[in-house]
Amino acid sequence: MTALRILVVEDNAVIGMLLARMLKSMGHDVCAVETSEEDAVAAAMRCSPDLMIVDVILRHGSGIAAVEKVLQTRHVPHIFMSGAPVQPGRRGCVVLQKPFGEADIATAIERAVEASAEA
Template sequence: MKPLRILVVEDNAVIGMLLSLTLKAMGHEVCAVETTEDGAVATALRCSPDLLIVDMTLGHGSGASAVATILQTRHIPHILMSGAPVQADGQRRVVLRKPFVEAELAQAIERAVRASTGA
C-alpha cells in the first residue's frame, strides 16, 4: 500500500500521539492530530488528507458528525474508532474498536481504502 496523508481526530492526547507515531512507523504521513469536531473539519479542508481516522466520541463535538460534514465537501476514506461497541446502522463503514494492535490498524486502513474505491 502506498503511503497515505492521514488526519487523526482523537481528543485523548496520549492516544493521539501513540496513533500518530504508529502511523508514521507504518510509513504514512500524519498531516495533523485534531481534538475537536470543528478542528477536524477545518483541518480536513486545509490539509486534504487521503484518510481520516476519527474517534467517534470527542470532548468537544462528535467525530461521526465531523466525518459527515467533511464528506459533504469530498469523499475521503475514513475509519471510525470507538472504545464502546458500535451499533450497525446499515451504513458500510470501517470501525476500529479500541484498544487495537498495529495489525488491526493496518487491516482497517486497507478496508477503508478498498471500500472507497469500490473494490
C-alpha cells in the same frame, strides 16, 4: 500499501500521539492530530487527507458529525474508532475497536481504502 496522508481525530492527547507515531512507523504521513469536531473539519479542508481516523465521541463535538461535514464537500475514506461497541451507520463503514495494535490498524486502513474505491 501506498503511503497515505492521514488526519487523526482523537481527544485523548496520549492516544492521538501514540496513533500518529504508529502510523508514521508504518510509512504514512500524519498531516494533523485534532481533538474537536470543529478543528477536525478545518484540518480536513486544509490538508486534504487521503484517510481520516476518527474517534466517535469527542469532548467537543462528535467524530461522526465531523466526518459527515467533510463528506458534504469531498469524499475521504475514513475509519471510526471507539472504546464502546459502534454500529456502522452506512455500508462500507470501517469501525476499529479500542484498544488495537498495528496489525488491526493496517487491516482497517486496507478495508477503508477498498470500500472507498468501491463507492
